[in-house]
Amino acid sequence: MHLDEEQVERLLHRELGRSAEAAVREHLAVCPDCRRRVVQAEQEEEEVYALLRHVDHPAPGIDARAVVARGTHAVGWVRWAASVLLALGVAAAAYAAPGSPLPAWVKAVAGWIGSRPRARPPDRGAAGIAVAPGRNLVIQFTSFQAAGQAKVSLTDDAEVLVRAPSGAATFTSDVDRLVIDNQGSSASFEIHIPRTATRVEIWVNHARRFLKDGPHVTGPSLVPLTPAAP
Numbered sequence: 001m002h003l004d005e006e007q008v009e010r011l012l013h014r015e016l017g018r019s020a021e022a023a024v025r026e027h028l029a030v031c032p033d034c035r036r037r038v039v040q041a042e043q044e045e046e047e048v049y050a051l052l053r054h055v056d057h058p059a060p061g062i063d064a065r066a067v068v069a070r071g072t073h074a075v076g077w078v079r080w081a082a083s084v085l086l087a088l089g090v091a092a093a094a095y096a097a098p099g100s101p102l103p104a105w106v107k108a109v110a111g112w113i114g115s116r117p118r119a120r121p122p123d124r125g126a127a128g129i130a131v132a133p134g135r136n137l138v139i140q141f142t143s144f145q146a147a148g149q150a151k152v153s154l155t156d157d158a159e160v161l162v163r164a165p166s167g168a169a170t171f172t173s174d175v176d177r178l179v180i181d182n183q184g185s186s187a188s189f190e191i192h193i194p195r196t197a198t199r200v201e202i203w204v205n206h207a208r209r210f211l212k213d214g215p216h217v218t219g220p221s222l223v224p225l226t227p228a229a230p
Contacts (some may be wrong), residue, residue, distance in 0.1 A: 003034045025132040129171040130161035133197035139178045141204045147186040149225040154195045161192040
């Protein structure tokens, strides 16, 4: 059984109970289709957030049609938020007089929406994959490169995210393993690791270059993808 829309929405907004979230993440670890749906939902929400942030300007400046157009492609509460802002925008255009409290109300609603968890905006021309870290995730680069490095950063997100220029590598995920086939590549990668991840290893060819074991990190934040110097 694949995740339904409600489960995806609640996962993104951290609204699942502990046992339900554990079950969902176990499913994501073995289901690439659902992982793609989660990543797509995050990207769609960020596009809507980008529009909603414009309501921090005076109320008559809200482009209600654009908000609704993007809102129809979002999930769950974002659709509702777009509809609310449409109503507020129309009302503000009709009643926005000096001293009117309505523009402040619009800004307050927009501020509440902006406080929700946000996905990172998608990078145009980039490829990548997001996976659940599980108990011990091994990220395996299959080959050394002539050039390039992996920039590692810790985040407050729930999943490990790997990004690379489009066409630089192919990604294959399995339980507790993410294989990056980078043979012949000279690109650099970004790897975002949740601070809450129990254990994450990064291997290049047959050499371990990075380890996060609980709160302890061993290895550089710029992991070289080239062979070690003799």
